[in-house]
Amino acid sequence: MLGKGAPELPKLNAFNRVSQVIPVMSGKGGVGKSSVTAMLAANLARRGQKVGILDADITGPSIPKLFGLPAGGLRGSEQGMLPAVTGGGIRVVSTNLLLRDEAQAVVWRGPMISATIRQFWTDTLWGKLDTLLVDLPPGTSDAALGVLQNLPVTGVVLVTTPQDLAALVVRKAIQMIRQLNIPILGVVENMSYFRCPETQHEHAIFGPSHADVLAQEAGAPVAARLPIDPQIAALCDAGQAESIELEAIQPVVDLLLQPA
Ligand SMILES: Nc1ncnc2c1ncn2[C@@H]1O[C@H](COP(=O)(O)OP(=O)(O)OP(=O)(O)O)[C@@H](O)[C@H]1O
Numbered sequence: 001m002l003g004k005g006a007p008e009l010p011k012l013n014a015f016n017r018v019s020q021v022i023p024v025m026s027g028k029g030g031v032g033k034s035s036v037t038a039m040l041a042a043n044l045a046r047r048g049q050k051v052g053i054l055d056a057d058i059t060g061p062s063i064p065k066l067f068g069l070p071a072g073g074l075r076g077s078e079q080g081m082l083p084a085v086t087g088g089g090i091r092v093v094s095t096n097l098l099l100r101d102e103a104q105a106v107v108w109r110g111p112m113i114s115a116t117i118r119q120f121w122t123d124t125l126w127g128k129l130d131t132l133l134v135d136l137p138p139g140t141s142d143a144a145l146g147v148l149q150n151l152p153v154t155g156v157v158l159v160t161t162p163q164d165l166a167a168l169v170v171r172k173a174i175q176m177i178r179q180l181n182i183p184i185l186g187v188v189e190n191m192s193y194f195r196c197p198e199t200q201h202e203h204a205i206f207g208p209s210h211a212d213v214l215a216q217e218a219g220a221p222v223a224a225r226l227p228i229d230p231q232i233a234a235l236c237d238a239g240q241a242e243s244i245e246l247e248a249i250q251p252v253v254d255l256l257l258q259p260a
Helices: 033-046 110-122 142-150 164-179 211-218 230-237 247-257
Strands: 017-025 051-055 075-077 080-082 091-093 128-135 156-160 184-189 222-225
Touching (some): 017 033, 017 142, 033 051, 033 128, 033 247, 051 110, 110 142, 142 164, 156 164, 156 211, 164 211, 184 211, 211 222, 222 247
Parallel strands (some): 017 128, 017 156, 051 091, 051 128, 184 222
Antiparallel strands (some): 075 080
16 A cells, blocks of 8 residues: 655755645545635635645646636746736645646546646745645646655544545545544535525535544544635635635634744
8 A cells, every 4th residue: 555654855945945835635525625625725825824825736727717817827937937826825736827727637547646736846936825725636646656755744624524424535545544544634624514594504505514533533623613704705606716705614714824
């Protein structure tokens, strides 16, 4: 299965200082991992942190769209690649920023994907960052393994939803992270409930929560339960993830603001 021992990590560009590297992982697709990554980045930036996002979802990147960053937004310099910068100052690197047309497909095999992620880490001029969030592709694929093995990961934020299927697949991600001896900082249950605006009653649209059981297996707290909120989807679709105000995500932000 996974190799034991610590492989030598690729060297970071000499101009960079990155205090913590936090992959956001789910195992299952469509649980809102990219949206959670974007909301965390926006909140950390609002709290005064210098934040970057490495979009490691090479074939299905969605981070630029969430921030309204146009295709082709990456620039080169003698020292390395310059990230695109959002209105709130978040530095972003993603394959979609390398393409001329954001709808263009990236059809690459595993080794090419892993090499690109490595380059995003080593060749980008991130500068001084308090937190680099890494949006992982769904699954326990090569790409996820590459990030967890090749980057100096501080700890992982796990995103799940209440569906049984999500819990099943997130369990596999937990096993993988544990085999690599990487800390899991917290479990975020997204789309946990819908609060009716008229009655304030909370409806478990996707069924009962598995977050407590998963958190126990992960040896980490349930950091947050986030509501299904049509406003989140609308702002994400409009490229305005930075203007989402979501009180329920604050405990995860606080977790990332704590010194490691
Ligand atoms: N809490 C929420 N309430 C309402 N809509 C949400 C919420 N979280 C995410 N969404 C919406 O769900 C969809 C999927 O979210 P997102 O792309 O973040 O998932 P993902 O896990 O990153 O997907 P992928 O597997 O493709 O990487 C998006 O349209 C997003 O706007």
